[in-house]
Amino acid sequence: MRIIGVLVILGGWAIAVSGLFLTSSNSIRILFCLGGISVSLFGIFGVLNQYYLARAIWKK
Amino acid sequence: MRSRKLKASLLLVLLGFSTFMCFATLANAEGLTLNDSDIISVSGPSKEETAAKGDAGAEFTGNVNDVTIADANKGLTVADLANQVGQNKIAINFVWTLICGFMVMFMQPGFALVETGLIRAKNANHTMMMNFMVYGLGLFAYYVCGFAIQMGGCGPVANLGGLYPLNSEYVVNLFGKPWGLFGMKGFFLAGSSYDVGVLVMFLFQMVFMDTTTTIVTGSCAERWKFSAFCVSTIGLGAIIYPLFGNWAWGCGWLSQLGVNFGLGHGYCDFAGSGVVHAVGGLTALACAMILGPRIGKFNRNGTPNAIPGHDLVLVMLGCFILAFGWFGFNPGSTLGASGNGALRIGSVAVNTMLAGCTASFSALLYMWMRYGKPDASMAVNGLLAGLVAITAPSGFVNPFAAVVIGWMAGIFVCLAVEFFDRVPKIDDPVGAISVHGVNGIWGVIAVGLFADGRSNYGGSWNSVAGGVKGLFYGDAGQLVAQLVGVATLLGVVFTLSFLWNWLVDVVVGQRCHPKAELAGLDIPEMGALCYPDFQLKTQEYAASTQSSNVGAPASKF
Numbered sequence: 001m002r003i004i005g006v007l008v009i010l011g012g013w014a015i016a017v018s019g020l021f022l023t024s025s026n027s028i029r030i031l032f033c034l035g036g037i038s039v040s041l042f043g044i045f046g047v048l049n050q051y052y053l054a055r056a057i058w059k060k
Numbered sequence: 061m062r063s064r065k066l067k068a069s070l071l072l073v074l075l076g077f078s079t080f081m082c083f084a085t086l087a088n089a090e091g092l093t094l095n096d097s098d099i100i101s102v103s104g105p106s107k108e109e110t111a112a113k114g115d116a117g118a119e120f121t122g123n124v125n126d127v128t129i130a131d132a133n134k135g136l137t138v139a140d141l142a143n144q145v146g147q148n149k150i151a152i153n154f155v156w157t158l159i160c161g162f163m164v165m166f167m168q169p170g171f172a173l174v175e176t177g178l179i180r181a182k183n184a185n186h187t188m189m190m191n192f193m194v195y196g197l198g199l200f201a202y203y204v205c206g207f208a209i210q211m212g213g214c215g216p217v218a219n220l221g222g223l224y225p226l227n228s229e230y231v232v233n234l235f236g237k238p239w240g241l242f243g244m245k246g247f248f249l250a251g252s253s254y255d256v257g258v259l260v261m262f263l264f265q266m267v268f269m270d271t272t273t274t275i276v277t278g279s280c281a282e283r284w285k286f287s288a289f290c291v292s293t294i295g296l297g298a299i300i301y302p303l304f305g306n307w308a309w310g311c312g313w314l315s316q317l318g319v320n321f322g323l324g325h326g327y328c329d330f331a332g333s334g335v336v337h338a339v340g341g342l343t344a345l346a347c348a349m350i351l352g353p354r355i356g357k358f359n360r361n362g363t364p365n366a367i368p369g370h371d372l373v374l375v376m377l378g379c380f381i382l383a384f385g386w387f388g389f390n391p392g393s394t395l396g397a398s399g400n401g402a403l404r405i406g407s408v409a410v411n412t413m414l415a416g417c418t419a420s421f422s423a424l425l426y427m428w429m430r431y432g433k434p435d436a437s438m439a440v441n442g443l444l445a446g447l448v449a450i451t452a453p454s455g456f457v458n459p460f461a462a463v464v465i466g467w468m469a470g471i472f473v474c475l476a477v478e479f480f481d482r483v484p485k486i487d488d489p490v491g492a493i494s495v496h497g498v499n500g501i502w503g504v505i506a507v508g509l510f511a512d513g514r515s516n517y518g519g520s521w522n523s524v525a526g527g528v529k530g531l532f533y534g535d536a537g538q539l540v541a542q543l544v545g546v547a548t549l550l551g552v553v554f555t556l557s558f559l560w561n562w563l564v565d566v567v568v569g570q571r572c573h574p575k576a577e578l579a580g581l582d583i584p585e586m587g588a589l590c591y592p593d594f595q596l597k598t599q600e601y602a603a604s605t606q607s608s609n610v611g612a613p614a615s616k617f
Contacts, residue, residue, distance in 0.1 A: 006555055013547050016544055034543065055352075
């Protein structure tokens with residue numbers, strides 16, 4: 001689960017950077033960046049944090 | 061008729077003569093040169109005169125006698141004067157940068173007081189010691205390799221006299237573009253790095269790194285094993301912080317987005333909203349996630365409990381110390397006060413002041429309207445959030461933009477503290493993730509929105525000519541560069557921090573024993589109470605830990 005989380009987070013960065021190569025339009029590059037940032041945030045809060053929340057001390 | 065012709069002729073002669081005189085004067089002025097012979101006779105007061113009278117009126121202390129002469133036989137020459145002027149410029153910049161660096165170093169007690177005031181008295185020694193030791197641990201790691209990785213390929217810095225020894229960057233070519241990844245000169249400050257300019261740069265950059273490492277101690281307070289803190293801090297100071305620092309400030313790939321992809325001036329971060337604060341805030345997030353919340357922070361149904369700090373006086377005092385230190389942090393990032401547009405230091409300082417003040421105001425208003433009382437700790441966090449947010453844009457925006465950026469930061473920090481408590485349920489005792497992580501990222505984005513193009517630090521920034529302009533001033537490319545920076549912070553820096561601290565968790569173990577946590581970490585982790593004469597609420601817990609294996613000498617209970 002943690003490895004998957006890390007891969008999703010890195011994937012978000014890859015999406016943002018790929019916009020630099022795939023288009024020269026700054027508007028579309030902004031969309032790529034926002035998409036990549038969203039994916040990274042999902043990886044942090046939606047995947048990694050869920051793993052740790054499931055084992056949280058206050059749930060025991 | 062004849063007299064008219066005569067008058068006209070006279071007028072023409074007069075006009076011609078005037079024009080000739082003007083040109084002759086100009087030609088004479090253009091040809092004016094200063095020769096050694098012109099200054100050889102310049103003399104100052106004699107030593108006898110000075111010795112006899114003294115100089116109470118400061119009339120002749122500092123005169124031609126103080127100019128260093130290269131050749132005593134020749135006497136004072138124009139070359140001597142030129143060298144003295146050049147050295148004076150660099151001296152002003154050295155002194156400015158060093159004093160600002162000393163002020164940033166003094167932010168350490170500010171952080172220590174804020175964090176310690178916001179945690180419970182039973183953990184005060186532990187929290188203070190973490191804030192104290194980031195200085196020693198972080199500095200050593202940065203000296204060994206951190207500085208070289210960050211600044212080893214930064215190239216010439218005119219304000220500090222060149223920094224020519226730092227000229228080696230590891231670059232890979234991807235898709236036809238060069239990507240600078242890390243520097244390779246300056247390890248142990250040895251070899252050619254033993255250079256006066258490089259050492260000034262080291263001191264200034266070192267205290268910035270130190271700020272980053274101290275952010276993490278706040279979010280992990282009251283449950284972090286001290287040994288794990290030591291190892292984690294070394295990794296942050298040696299590798300993680302310097303890597304992003306290189307990409308942003310050391311001629312790495314982010315700073316070259318303007319040159320390589322036409323994105324404004326590349327990633328711009330004047331004093332480190334991203335490099336210092338977001339890196340620290342995201343590392344704090346990774347560590348807090350791994351550590352988990354303190355015992356008692358959340359109920360079984362997941363609702364959060366407030367755990368008040370033990371001394372608001374410390375918090376307020378620490379905040380003011382930080383606000384003072386920030387005047388070294390941001391204006392000092394010009395790396396000089398003379399030349400290359402460095403006189404913007406006044407603008408940078410005022411922006412810093414405005415953003416901090418408006419952020420504390422907006423945070424206070426938000427809490428007052430939402431909860432009916434003006435919350436002191438959130439007013440403090442508001443001020444810090446404003447300072448964090450203006451750190452990146454401070455050199456590129458006007459005062460009105462600073463007010464807007466600060467105002468938003470004050471609101472963001474309140475929303476973020478509530479968010480982390482209620483949605484992902486991440487325990488951050490001092491609000492470090494909200495203050496530094498969230499508002500560090502806001503500061504980076506703010507450059508891409510509000511930079512007004514009026515700054516001109518030597519004619520270019522990141523090798524792109526002209527001033528930095530954000531989206532509101534016509535350059536959408538700058539916003540793209542800033543967003544790529546944010547994506548890198550979240551995608552790469554967070555990942556590196558998480559992986560490193562995960563490794564520390566596996567090898568050392570990040571979290572202290574629950575009994576030690578309940579007792580307070582002062583005795584189990586540090587072996588001494590911060591307030592030995594105080595009646596702490598935790599005495600009954602302390603007694604219960606005497607027989608447990610939590611690393612505390614039983615005799616000290």
